[in-house]
Each structure stands twice: as C-alpha cells, then as structure tokens.
Amino acid sequence: MNLIKSNKTLAAEIKNIDLSEDLNKDQIEFIQKAWDENLVLIFKNQELNDLQLIKFSKYFGNLDLPAPNPYGINFSPDHPEINVISNVKEKGKPIGILGDGEATWHADMTYNEIPPKGAILYSLEVPKDQGDTHFSNMIEAYEDMPGSLIEKIKDKLLIHDASHNSAGQLRKGFEENIDPSLTPGAKHPIIFKDPSTQKKSLFLGRRPHAYIVGMTIDESDKLLNELWAHATQKKYTFTHRWQNNEVLMWKNLFVLHKRDSFNSNTRRVMHRTQISGDLRIS
Numbered sequence: 490m491n492l493i494k495s496n497k498t499l500a501a502e503i504k505n506i507d508l509s510e511d512l513n514k515d516q517i518e519f520i521q522k523a524w525d526e527n528l529v530l531i532f533k534n535q536e537l538n539d540l541q542l543i544k545f546s547k548y549f550g551n552l553d554l555p556a557p558n559p560y561g562i563n564f565s566p567d568h569p570e571i572n573v574i575s576n577v578k579e580k581g582k583p584i585g586i587l588g589d590g591e592a593t594w595h596a597d598m599t600y601n602e603i604p605p606k607g608a609i610l611y612s613l614e615v616p617k618d619q620g621d622t623h624f625s626n627m628i629e630a631y632e633d634m635p636g637s638l639i640e641k642i643k644d645k646l647l648i649h650d651a652s653h654n655s656a657g658q659l660r661k662g663f664e665e666n667i668d669p670s671l672t673p674g675a676k677h678p679i680i681f682k683d684p685s686t687q688k689k690s691l692f693l694g695r696r697p698h699a700y701i702v703g704m705t706i707d708e709s710d711k712l713l714n715e716l717w718a719h720a721t722q723k724k725y726t727f728t729h730r731w732q733n734n735e736v737l738m739w740k741n742l743f744v745l746h747k748r749d750s751f752n753s754n755t756r757r758v759m760h761r762t763q764i765s766g767d768l769r770i771s
C-alpha cells in the first residue's frame with residue numbers, strides 16, 4: 490500500500506489495495522493510522538457490492554442505521570445499514586436521498602447523543618465533473634482560532650438539528666419550527682476534545698436551525714455566523730471530484746462536508762455506511 494497526501498491539511502489517497510478482499514491486521518492498522526492522521530481517505534478503482542462495503546466498514550467499528558429520511562422509505566431493505574444517496578427515480582419514486590441540489594456544510598447525524606465517528610461513501614455511478622464533495626478540517630480550524638473567539642465558545646453547548654437533512658428537507662416525523670432555541674436534537678459542546686488523542690476540534694454540526702444554549706437568538710446567530718465563516722475558510726478545505734468506483738471515508742467528528750449541486754438530467758448513485766461512535770459527546 491502507498492499513501493499519497495493531498496496538498497491541503499487533510500485527505501490522502503491509499504493506492505495498491507483491493508477493498509473487496511479480506512484485509513489482514515497490518516492492512517487494517519495501516520488504514521486506521523492513515524485515517525486518524527489525514528481525516529479523509531480515498532481509494533480509487535474499487536469494485537464493491539453492498540456486502541463487501543459493509544464488511545470493509547466493520548473493520549473500523551459497528552454500524553449505525555441511516556437517519557430517518559423525508560420519504561419514510563427504507564432504500565436498502567436487504568442491507569439496512571446501507572444509506573442510498575441518489576437523485577435517480579425509478580417508476581417515479583426516488584431510490585435514495587438528497588436529490589440533485591446542494592447539500593450545505595454539515596457533519597452526519599450529530600443530532601444523536603452518540604454521533605457516528607465516521608462515514609464511508611462508495612460511488613457506483615456519478616456524473617462527470619459535477620457534484621464535488623468538499624471537506625473542512627475542524628482540528629485545524631480550532632487550532633487556528635483567535636483566542637477571543639475560543640473564549641466566547643468555551644463551555645458552551647450547541648443544539649444540533651434533528652429535524653432536517655443536509656439538503657434542508659424535513660425528515661419524516663418532524664414539524665417545521667421557527668424558534669431555533671426549540672430545535673429538536675442533541676446538545677453538544679462546541680469544542681470537542683477527543684479523549685484518546687486529547688486533540689480538540691470545532692464541533693458545529695450544521696448551521697440551519699442551530700442554537701447556542703443560554704444566549705439570545707440574535708447573539709447565538711451572530712456568534713454562529715462568525716464560527717461558520719471561520720470554519721469554512723478555503724485554507725482548511727479539500728475538494729474531491731468523483732469518479733465511479735471510489736471509496737471515500739471521513740472522520741465525522743473532525744471534519745465538515747458539503748456537496749455541490751449537479752445537473753438533474755444526470756445520474757448519481759452512492760451507497761454509504763455510518764460507523765458508530767464510541768462516546769457520548771454531550
């Protein structure tokens with residue numbers, strides 16, 4: 490195996506490994522270490538079926554079931570651990586979530602008390618040169634933060650919205666709510682400290698419907714806007730342009746991600762797993 494780092498503060502490609510095969514202890518340790526250090530890993534030219542994707546994912550932890558989607562449909566009944574991300578419709582019905590629009594900056598399922606620590610996304614079919622995924626390094630963003638801003642968020646809790654997905658669609662079973670202080674979802678510290686590495690990261694979840702506990706809504710919005718402007722600066726971000734048959738894994742507690750929109754006449758089909766977290770962050 491070879492590791493090729495990107496020219497940004499996160500992301501690396503691992504070459505010369507076939508993820509459809511059984512991996513040995515050394516290979517798993519190599520990938521885990523590279524993942525810990527680079528936060529986002531890319532494996533190109535991989536041919537995986539759902540069972541092989543699940544098996545590969547389980548080398549890194551147990552798997553969470555996907556979040557409830559707006560349609561109330563299980564898109565992968567044979568393998569419920571798999572989330573289908575797609576704009577494709579068959580017989581007028583969607584085969585997956587998120588459509589073809591932009592998905593704004595977010596981390597996955599952070600409205601849970603124990604959010605997934607990682608996600609693994611496999612591209613079965615993607616449009617050429619569209620629908621890029623961007624990642625932002627929240628360890629770097631924290632380390633680079635002005636002391637005055639750190640002072641403002643020390644010991645503060647943030648509500649992470651459970652009611653909308655990253656495309657802004659209301660999930661099944663939730664109602665629209667205009668008061669962010671009443672947003673349903675877990676309350677997590679804005680500064681997350683990883684107990685195993687002692688590294689700190691800026692833990693923002695997603696901007697819409699977020700609220701910093703104990704502040705007025707105006708104060709909370711103002712500070713959140715300041716934090717998001719800091720966290721999504723280009724210097725912390727890496728962009729991945731997809732090809733078919735790529736596996737991409739990211740550390741959900743240490744990076745934000747977002748997806749560009751793409752042409753609605755094209756097809757994009759991805760399968761994703763969510764690796765369960767080990768710790769209650771709140």
Ligand SMILES: [Fe+2]
Pocket residue numbers: 595596597655746
């Ligand atoms: Fe996501």
